Amino acid sequence: MDYDEMLSAFGDFVRGTCEFMCPVNERKLRERERLLHPLERLVGSQKPINKKGGGNKESKENEVYAADPCKIVKSFSRSAAGHKMPSASDLRPFPVLDKTVSYLIKEIACHEIKTPGWVDRYNFVTDRLRAVRQDMVIQNLPIPECIKLLEPMVKFHVFAGYWLCENPIHLFDPKMNFSFLQECIKRLLVMYDIAEADTVFLKTVSGEQDLTKAVRDVTCSSTEHITRALYHLINLGNSQSLNEGAMRLMNNNNKCKSCLESEAFQLSLSVWRGNYVHACKAIRKLSPLLCMAAALRLPTIRRHALMVMSTAYSSKSLKFPLKLLQEILLWNDQPQAVEECKYYGVPLSKSEDSEWNLEWNICFQRGHFNMDIKEAQPSRLKWLDQTLPDSSVTKILIAK
Numbered sequence: 001m002d003y004d005e006m007l008s009a010f011g012d013f014v015r016g017t018c019e020f021m022c023p024v025n026e027r028k029l030r031e032r033e034r035l036l037h038p039l040e041r042l043v044g045s046q047k048p049i050n051k052k053g054g055g056n057k058e059s060k061e062n063e064v065y066a067a068d069p070c071k072i073v074k075s076f077s078r079s080a081a082g083h084k085m086p087s088a089s090d091l092r093p094f095p096v097l098d099k100t101v102s103y104l105i106k107e108i109a110c111h112e113i114k115t116p117g118w119v120d121r122y123n124f125v126t127d128r129l130r131a132v133r134q135d136m137v138i139q140n141l142p143i144p145e146c147i148k149l150l151e152p153m154v155k156f157h158v159f160a161g162y163w164l165c166e167n168p169i170h171l172f173d174p175k176m177n178f179s180f181l182q183e184c185i186k187r188l189l190v191m192y193d194i195a196e197a198d199t200v201f202l203k204t205v206s207g208e209q210d211l212t213k214a215v216r217d218v219t220c221s222s223t224e225h226i227t228r229a230l231y232h233l234i235n236l237g238n239s240q241s242l243n244e245g246a247m248r249l250m251n252n253n254n255k256c257k258s259c260l261e262s263e264a265f266q267l268s269l270s271v272w273r274g275n276y277v278h279a280c281k282a283i284r285k286l287s288p289l290l291c292m293a294a295a296l297r298l299p300t301i302r303r304h305a306l307m308v309m310s311t312a313y314s315s316k317s318l319k320f321p322l323k324l325l326q327e328i329l330l331w332n333d334q335p336q337a338v339e340e341c342k343y344y345g346v347p348l349s350k351s352e353d354s355e356w357n358l359e360w361n362i363c364f365q366r367g368h369f370n371m372d373i374k375e376a377q378p379s380r381l382k383w384l385d386q387t388l389p390d391s392s393v394t395k396i397l398i399a400k
Contacts, residue, residue, distance in 0.1 A: 013140040016091030021100045022072040023090045030075075031067055037124055039108060040072040041065070073100060076130040091135050094145045104128055105152050110394045113163070119171050122160050126180065129153050133184070143191045150188040151223050152397070155289060157181035158230055159396055162292035165378040174296075174378075178234070185231050192224055226289070229264035233286075233293035236279075236300065237271035264290065271297070276305040280330050289396050291384055299376045302329045306344050309362075310369040319349065319361035332382045334360060345370035 020027075030036055074092065092100065104125045112118050136149055157180050164172040228248075235241040245265040263282070270279040279301055283294045305328075313320060322337055331337040338360055341348055345368050351359040388396075 014085065014088055014091060014138060016093045016096070016135060016139055017088045018090060018092045019096060020069065021092070021096065021103065022067075022074045023092075025090065026074060027067050027069070027072055030072075031065060034065055035075075036065070036067050036072065039121070039124055040067050042068045073104065073128040074131045074135075076127050076134060079134075086138060091139055092132075093139075094141055094149075097132050097135060097141075097149055098145075100132055101129070101149055101152055105156060105397055109156060110397055113393050119164060119167060122164060122172070125156065126160075126177070129156070130180070143195050147188065147191050147195070150184050150191070151227065153184045154181065154188060154227055154230060155397060155399075157184065158234070158289060158293050161296055162378075162380065165296065166380060181234065185227060185234070188227055189231060192227070225259050225261045229260040229290055230293050232261070232264035232268045233290055234296065236268045236294065236297040238268070239272070242268055242272060260287075260290065267294070271301060274304065274308060276301050277328055280328055283330065288384065288388060288392065291381070295381055295384070296378050298330060299378050302331075302340065303344065303375055305329060306341065306346055307369050307371070310346060310364045311366050313364040314366035315364065319363055322348070322360040322362055325362065330381060332379065336379065340376055343376055344373060 018024075108121055109125050112121065132149060133153075136146060141149075157177055161174060161177050161181065164177075165174060228245075232241055232245055242265070245261070245268070249262060249265060263286075267279055267282045270276075270282065280298075283291060283298075286294060309320070322334065322341070325331075326334060326337040329337075331340070338348060341362060347363040347365055347368055349361050349363055351361055
């Protein structure tokens, strides 16, 4: 029994008929309840009225609070007991969902990226993308359509996780973003595997003369390989992802040994082995999006390196130059390296050079590393950000 036959056992799925990014019923409800996001309101529309404030009743009644039909997007609604299954008119078919994802990424996420207000745009896009996935699952869309919807979502959450990692928790929740990222990327990998299995089946059935119709366009630089590489990088050193990668790369059908997926696998394997020097060197050579994914795991690499060195280089007289370790572990500058070493309880001392050129040294001592303290917060890499003008940042999100 193939995949489609298994799904048919559950009966027919609802097919959406809504031709807008937001169903009409929801648009009217949110206008009435004043639940429109500023990015969805019609130009010239007033802000929500403060119920506690006073004011002329007549002026309030004359205020305009309307949604722009071309900008309002269906919001995510959590399913709960007692709620009816959405009707066809409340669900968007694939062409509308594809248009919605494209609008959210190109028109919303790709603007004002280097301003503090981008956090609000992130929250808006994240909520609307959840609604897209909800419609996708309810309708059980075909695998190629699901893949096309999920691929830009993975890139968006990887980029947002890196770009907003230094924000306070009340503005950006990294764990929630990582949860959405894992949800998208794992679902996407399953879709890839099913599509690959179907391709092999078609090769067997169709014969050599029809191979060109059966083979999918999967190259070293394809979105599939980038997605699989991202999976390894956001799970650096994770045994489960390493086992999955080893099984795939050892497969005789996969003859590509120098692709992005293979490089990411080797990097993850270096982290698992504790070879932090090789891992950090490899991170510098990655493309911007892959480097952003790996940067989120740098605190884990640094913590493990400091913990191991506290035992391996433990000495009362030995001093390790902090500047060298800063270059190895990719800290942005010496103050950041000093702060993180102190955070983990690693002793530091200043050299006895001239007063205007003081150098920090690390005095590794067994037992001083704080094993109980939680991992440090990730930070953006200055050398990476300096190579990313506005055009390059936008290209990361919309690249095919």
